[in-house]
Amino acid sequence: MGPRGPDLGCAVPIRRPRRAASLLVVALVAVLGLAGCAPEVVDGTIEPFTSTGGDLVGREPCPASEFECITLTVPADHRAAASPAWEVTFALRPADVEARGVLVTATGGPGSSGIALADRYTSAMDPEITDHYDLVFFDQRGIGRSEPFVCDRALSSFEEVLDASSDAGERDGYAAAAERFAGNCFAEAGVAPSDAPLFATAQAAEDLEVFRRWYGAERLVLYGESYGTQFQQAYAAAHPDRVESLVLDGVVDLQTPLRSFAAESARAYSDVLAATLAGCDAEPVCAEDGPGASAAAYDALAAELRAAPRPYDHPLADGGTEERELTLEELEGAAMASLSSPHARRQLQRALNAAAGGDELPLARLAAATAGADPETGEVAVDPSFSPALFYAVECQDYPTVPDGSTGRAELDRWLDSAAADGVAGVRLDDVYYGDLPCLFWPRGEEPVRPPAAIADPPYPLLLLTADTDPNTPAGNAQRVLERAPTDAALLVLTDGPHVLYGWGYACVDRAVTRLVTTGRLPARPVTTCTDSLAEAYVPLPPASAAGYDDPWETVDLLLAELLGPSFEAWPGTDALDLGCPAGGNAGYRITMAGAVRIALDGCAWTPGAPVDGVATVADGGTGEVTLDVTLPFAELTLSGDGNLGGTFRGERVR
Template structure:
């Protein structure tokens, strides 16, 4: 999920002079439900937006069947509308409405004047038929890795199967609907909204998982895309085990870059003289043998150190906090590591861990249709062993194994994953940092590399050195200015690849 520094919110005027579309195109498709100020809803971050709720088919392949309510937030153009700019936030599982105002503070005045600005709650979060099982999720713990015995793997399979069943039971959702949370279903909700809004095309910005969402929409409706911005890119051609290996290798590389940066900075290096990477390794061994408990804190062991590092690699601000805590620990004060690595987390209104799994477990082919999840677990762990992920300093590899036993994981997916895009009818701007721990740079490089230069509408890439996961919106003009220009006019940077530095 995206992490940003807090930004000062601005007050925006909501122009309500135009109401677009109020009727369904067909009695068995989507239907308009209501429109009201988002300030009158439970969405906490979209007070200056208008919330539009549509009743959409649960299964878009069967539009006459059950419907769910899905809500979109729109800030209408203050002048004559020249286009519609849609933001798809990360996750999966985040509430776009709760993030709308914080994410849009960097938008220039021209964008508010000329464009309808849209954020939304994807089906399964917030105002859109929320799917949550917070008690089940936060009470559940089961772990397995490539060194686990057959008995441990059997126990994990049983625990994970029960977890999925209990999650749907707590949410009050029929497990038979599990495939309907797939991104390929969710993007059809956006298509229904485009029809209601009476917009011929959409300008799409996706961040992190949102790049998966907008690429899926663009594949299904290429003629409805005016231009596309991908920030923190997911390569849809990469299967989940390969992506997990990339993440594991990527986060370890970011840790190494972070510690090397500390050594190169006189102030950081002076705080704990020595080789930061070697000192990190030595501290891991020391805390494994002899955990330390700070006054009023919790025991700090090697797991705490790894947890603190993993939680801090997504952006440069957090990396600075980690190196400061590491230097303090090397000088005998582990309070900072305790705070970063032992901090408890619980459910928040703007994110659903259950929806994260519901989408993730449907979007990837974790178990072949009719296959054996237990055998698939052995395959999953075999990939980990072959790639050596357990020997890395950090690893994101483990975390999606519950998808092997999630309801619906052994059935046929609703839709095939989109084919690689090489010559789309819309221009594309790709954004990524070379130190992205969540969606490693290799994904952006692959997606951009498949776009054929001069074969159709132009495309370009902006790469930020030592940047965060998702690089737009931090106030760097090297990144933000060309993004704004592209969104507003379609104009791309003069160079096909632009390099920026954090």
């Protein structure tokens, strides 16, 4: 885990039903920039806004936070001379010492609550920033405290999927279902379909301008991650004279049309999956656990699950088991959500190796975690810090999908029939390509949909951050933005890195961001390359027998990899979590009065004959130091917070 906390492979802790996974991914992805596959260019429009607003509605401490929540009135429609007022909430943390400026962070999505992430993100910032910059996060219109757009019932009932092989009848059925879904979503949200354009990024960016004027800041330092790069570009294009400097991390190229986004991101996901599988074969420890040819094993498992789900016995916390099924949807959902960071790629490698060896539980629990589902019941929880409905509301207003004179049904045929030409037919994880199809049937206003304007040759320093293995927003996006901003701009590329780089402990990245924010200075070279590992160091799977535990340090590594795996990382900590262990016993997760995570092990076994009793503790709500005090039939082990291991192992003192 990085300084920002547990990492499930997403820059934002997105919990979502599997059916929406492709849509939520597509918002973050764009063109890989492969030779011979250059996308057409879409020109955005800077809206002629006449924004007013800025009346203070409320000012109070944000719950359990260092930030103060400030709610302002904004025009619902910044284009109108007279508009109803909406309320948008910003989170403000004054500089610890003396303010030199204001740093505004736009988080990913679209659909995430910036306020919910503010404290965690701030903990990863250099003191030079927190000492001298007022920090601002916000709930974009449509989420959290800001005019929430929510339609969970409509989302849960929209199950239809399509691909290029769908026949005319299936396409007709999808079109009708997508139209019903859109209507039901707006009805449930209590929003008139004619107001759909009010959720566009260009409108939301003007809410930030209202805040800037209210706060009295002459200029803003802007940081955007993933979809947040789209938001910050929209603001910077409309108000270039109000920007001190701009950092775009996991860059969206706003001149890439939506279908090109979808096609090249689908190829990028498949490429990173292939690299992750090949990486296991090339790494001796991973390969020893693996089936010998990881890609072939993945394809064989996918083919098996496409024909029929695989039954398995799911261990329950009460000691019993329940027969469940591993599905193709779970395999592909887990894979798609596990490719955006080295940490998540390692988890995927372990889960796939386990499944290849006949143990479906790790893959099933990884799928549940990445879908935001309870690891025991499988029920998908509603996450108040993320709105899948707002994803649709923003995505479908930011990108034109139905040209004048055409229909959603006609464009559906055009999209599906273009799969082969777009290089998507037959690739793994092609769901990404089809994820935005509901936008073909989403309500629109009276005026044509216009994408946010892209920045070009900005009058402020621009730092672009990307990784060459980012499947969400492939590196070609950042390269194209750099080419359109030839002066006072720099690109930093992290080889084998994740989607979104800042704040995860990469020194070369964090130094560059801190330097730009605090001094306005860019790296000396236009393009800088740093290096990471495609996947974190592999931790072997549990041995088949107790005799396989032959080293105390490796035993501790295994216990922590299992205890602090996907189910722990996805756990919100609001309620108790009790997990059945694969070979008997259970593990109970609780938050202590001191704010630490306490994990009580009661005969918890991953290997027959090797039950574990004792306690593990993770400080700072699950992001801090780890301690361990456990007994096994052959060992008594104590791990201190500073990393020292003591006790006995197979009759000998641990040194």
